[in-house]
Amino acid sequence: MGQYIAPLRDMQFVMHELLHVEDELKQLPKHAEIDADIINQVLEEGGKFTSQVLFPLNHSGDREGCHHDKEHKTVTTPKGFKEAYKQYVEAGWPSLSCAPEFGGQGLPLVMNNSFYEMMNSANQAWTMYPGLSHGAYECLLEHGTPEQKAVYLPKLVSGEWTGTMCLTESHCGTDLGMLRSKAEPQSDGSYKITGSKIFISAGEHDIADNILHLVLARLPDAPQGSKGISLFLVPKFLPNADGSLGARNPITCGAIEEKMGIHGNSTCQMNLDGAQGWIIGAPHKGLNAMFVFMNAARLGVGMQGLGLTEVAYQNALVYAKDRIQMRSLSGIKAPDKAADPIIVHPDVRRMLLTAKAYAEGGRAFCTYVALQIDKELNHPDEAVRKDAADEVALLTPIVKAFITDNAWIATSECMQVYGGHGYIAEWGMEQYVRDARINMIYEGTNTIQSLDLLGRKVLMDNGAKLKKFGAKVQAFIEENGTDEALSEFITPLADLGDKVTKLTMEIGMKSFQNQDEAGAAAVPYLRVVGHLVYAYFFARMAKIALEKQDSGDKFYVSKLATARFYFARLLPETATLIRQARAGSASLMALDADLF
Numbered sequence: 001m002g003q004y005i006a007p008l009r010d011m012q013f014v015m016h017e018l019l020h021v022e023d024e025l026k027q028l029p030k031h032a033e034i035d036a037d038i039i040n041q042v043l044e045e046g047g048k049f050t051s052q053v054l055f056p057l058n059h060s061g062d063r064e065g066c067h068h069d070k071e072h073k074t075v076t077t078p079k080g081f082k083e084a085y086k087q088y089v090e091a092g093w094p095s096l097s098c099a100p101e102f103g104g105q106g107l108p109l110v111m112n113n114s115f116y117e118m119m120n121s122a123n124q125a126w127t128m129y130p131g132l133s134h135g136a137y138e139c140l141l142e143h144g145t146p147e148q149k150a151v152y153l154p155k156l157v158s159g160e161w162t163g164t165m166c167l168t169e170s171h172c173g174t175d176l177g178m179l180r181s182k183a184e185p186q187s188d189g190s191y192k193i194t195g196s197k198i199f200i201s202a203g204e205h206d207i208a209d210n211i212l213h214l215v216l217a218r219l220p221d222a223p224q225g226s227k228g229i230s231l232f233l234v235p236k237f238l239p240n241a242d243g244s245l246g247a248r249n250p251i252t253c254g255a256i257e258e259k260m261g262i263h264g265n266s267t268c269q270m271n272l273d274g275a276q277g278w279i280i281g282a283p284h285k286g287l288n289a290m291f292v293f294m295n296a297a298r299l300g301v302g303m304q305g306l307g308l309t310e311v312a313y314q315n316a317l318v319y320a321k322d323r324i325q326m327r328s329l330s331g332i333k334a335p336d337k338a339a340d341p342i343i344v345h346p347d348v349r350r351m352l353l354t355a356k357a358y359a360e361g362g363r364a365f366c367t368y369v370a371l372q373i374d375k376e377l378n379h380p381d382e383a384v385r386k387d388a389a390d391e392v393a394l395l396t397p398i399v400k401a402f403i404t405d406n407a408w409i410a411t412s413e414c415m416q417v418y419g420g421h422g423y424i425a426e427w428g429m430e431q432y433v434r435d436a437r438i439n440m441i442y443e444g445t446n447t448i449q450s451l452d453l454l455g456r457k458v459l460m461d462n463g464a465k466l467k468k469f470g471a472k473v474q475a476f477i478e479e480n481g482t483d484e485a486l487s488e489f490i491t492p493l494a495d496l497g498d499k500v501t502k503l504t505m506e507i508g509m510k511s512f513q514n515q516d517e518a519g520a521a522a523v524p525y526l527r528v529v530g531h532l533v534y535a536y537f538f539a540r541m542a543k544i545a546l547e548k549q550d551s552g553d554k555f556y557v558s559k560l561a562t563a564r565f566y567f568a569r570l571l572p573e574t575a576t577l578i579r580q581a582r583a584g585s586a587s588l589m590a591l592d593a594d595l596f
Helices: 008-018 021-025 036-064 081-090 109-143 146-158 286-322 346-378 382-417 419-423 429-439 446-459 464-480 484-513 516-548 554-570 573-582
Strands: 067-069 074-076 161-166 182-185 191-201 210-217 230-235 237-239 245-248 251-256 267-280
Touching (some): 008 021, 008 036, 008 109, 008 346, 008 554, 036 081, 036 109, 067 251, 074 251, 081 109, 109 161, 109 210, 109 230, 109 346, 146 161, 161 191, 161 286, 191 210, 191 230, 210 267, 230 286, 286 346, 286 382, 286 429, 346 382, 346 554, 382 419, 382 446, 382 464, 382 516, 446 464, 464 484, 464 516
Antiparallel strands (some): 067 074
């Protein structure tokens, strides 16, 4: 059923040669002792766990799926999932980047981020169980009361308990202002919560002793719309004073969704029948608190897309080198065989290089964003923290949307490499395509991410955040603009930077007159900016590779070739996208709804 080998060499290249993570961490007192040896050791151990424990369960978990016991309202995960989670907890992986005061190891997020890439490559459906727990941890860490932190955070950090986010209701998805779940205050300071939620990933399962649900609901005096939403902590089992499990709380799984992919994860319909919960943060400010969880989840979904891109590429590459079919157009390449390996054919190489470029570009990008989060949280200089926070805010919707869009493209291309075998389940490739498709939908559809980028992150502050990132790009261009060897990368990067500036101003001016203009331009606009980000990182990587291509290490030769492919074959998409973004809303909005 294929293979997965953690791409340690490329991860180390990004960490140590591109981003100089060790030097960056030395500026953060909390992480000043972290060196390259520690980073490499954690990555190596993570590679072993993911390839040896998680990957062998991916195909079988997809085929088996989860089992819902309607009578007892319980869910059993696929064979081996529970045992793998036990190994995960015993090895201390849940605590990797959590705070030491709650039992965590206190390592930087940038390391945890790379580990999550590996887990998502090996088994995305399994990884969603602990992945959501980390988002719940971050939300409680920032907005929980001291009592809530003391009771719940050590259990989340250890992995003994897992977490979920309960937002969506059947009548409303992204428009959370319409939700109907109610919370009635009780005399003991708790709340009785009633309502139904759908699409709750890992909402019920058997891998951990308790599940902590973070639930959005309305208080009796709540104003209408999104300003009337509060956030509540609703455990599956109510904890006793000593931390042991007490009574079963009436928040139960009514059904699990029959889905296109990620069959190994239980996507649940959750019913709350007067379940006891405790408010997190201030009344009516639930979305503010939940956004901590949601942003963590959006970054996590980007990592899901990256993980699937990498594992699909690895397996398609192995197949392309082994499968023989036809002869090379430029002459026989394998005279000892009846036909040549299909990797000699130009279009097979195009498909493989598309996945390779999107994996390597995504890895550099995600690692950079994770490092900015570490700086936002821990840098002693307030100005540096503010700049890092602005970059994370700007780049988060791009991580979520651009990387998952690319994963859909890459996994589809990798399945195509297999020809007819790609469509057959036993080869495992069609699962990656199915699993990749959900990542473009949940945690805010990619259209929502595009509206967030253009509307909130760019136009709302007159492009201030975008200009900050653009200044980094421009500084690199000016520093290297006279280097003739780099011109094939610098020239198109500079050209795209200018076009993004002009496009942003044009859309902004149109949107002042008609806000539908922003809605019509948002999706291609995000993709253009995503390519600007990738072009920046590929140009930086190409500079390193050019300097080291004669070192004897073929890694740099491969990196340089991948960068050239990206600029020659993938970046030109921006020409079409810019025309689409400029096309305006008229062709979309002119037709009356009843004429469709």
